[in-house]
Amino acid sequence: MHRTGLLSLAFALLASLAAPWASAAVVDATASGFTLENSREVPVDAGTAWKALVEDVDRWWPKDHTWWGNESTLSIDPRAGGCFCERVRKAGDGREAQHLTVTFVEPGKLMRMVGGLGPLQGMGLHGVLEWRIVATGESATRITLWYRAGGYAPDDLSKLAPVVDRVQAAQLGALADFLAAKNGKREDG
Secondary structure: OOHHHHHHHHHHHHHHHHOOOOOOEEEEEEOOEEEEEEEEEEOOOHHHHHHHHHHOHHHHOOHHHOOOHHHEEEEEOOOOOOEEEEEEOOOOOOOEEEEEEEEEEEOOOEEEEEOOOOHHHHOOOEEEEEEEEEEEEOOEEEEEEEEEEEOOOOOOHHHOHHHHHHHHHHHHHHHHHHHHHHHHHHHHO
16 A cells, blocks of 8 residues: 555544544644643542553553454553553454553653554554643542654654544543543442
8 A cells, every 4th residue: 555545544544433532632743743632630539540540441441442442451561661552352362462661650640651552553653652640639630641753754744633632532531431430439339
């Protein structure tokens, strides 16, 4: 497939996956890369938010934003050199993907990962993703998902920024919804 066709295919795939979610913030975008930032307030303390981020990723990450959908399981090893990985649940299947590599961890506050997410990985692009967690009250926390991606591409990467932003808003929204539901269950019983 021609390289422009690959970029168009990746763009179409991302657009179809992101359609139901509202965009947050494209901080900047150029032909060689972009920076995105999405934030959500959640009704839990920072420790609970952190625990859900790293221990429950398979429960909240949208399965339509994985390589193998409901067949897969996701995990984050929250240590320098750790993996944000996806594996197929079926024993002996062998399909797996390393989405990102953890490079910095300050438990309960910040996790930084590097790599290209989804189609960006196959395009040879590289990125830095940060999960920033800040307590805003006794039982309130702001989670920010920040991502800067770039590299060589024969096409203008700024055109991908709004689509990737919507996908990331969906991922952060899924974590926020998971935490709100978890908080609601705790309050109800």
